[in-house]
Amino acid sequence: AAGVIQSPRHLIKEKRETATLKCYPIPRHDTVYWYQQGPGQDPQFLISFYEKMQSDKGSIPDRFSAQQFSDYHSELNMSSLELGDSALYFCASSGGGYYGYTFGSGTRLTVV
């Protein structure tokens, strides 16, 4: 069965650079969620989209933005990267009346 696809799996950026993370949800899932997991921490909710509209917002920094496109994939754009942005970034999708999530394998971002 198709899963949530995240790309890239690993990303190394320098301070003040920008990064774009991509998420391809399970087919027919209309909702996408982004989470950030710092080292030794639990995942923290950043933002979610339903039917291409932002549906909920968590602790997402102003330097970050995200959107969901017409094909339901989503991108998380991160600018002016800081060392503290180094984390695992998870995308999850849900839909079709199922209230659970399916998580992607995550993107490990390292800012140096």
Added chain:
Amino acid sequence: AQKVTQAQTEISVVEKEDVTLDCVYETRDTTYYLFWYKQPPSGELVFLIRRNSFDEQNEISGRYSWNFQKSTSSFNFTITASQVVDSAVYFCALSEPNTGNQFYFGTGTSLTVIP
């Protein structure tokens, strides 16, 4: 305030021992979902179980079992006859479908199974 509390930060057991991971949650919603995820060193979040608030039946899946008690707002996870491959961080999570459906994770319990 933390909606999901996992009081055990780290647990070490010897292989073949049983171990219970505690999870206490807090919600005002009558409809909610509880989850357990396993996060091995490779980092991915592996889904273990989902339980909705209307189903208090305990569940067993192989060496894993879950005890859901609404009266104490707990959703504990027991691994029977632990194995080295069970070593991982385990997260309990809560979602409230009527208020955004975002996940609230506990802080995780790091389980080490010693051979």
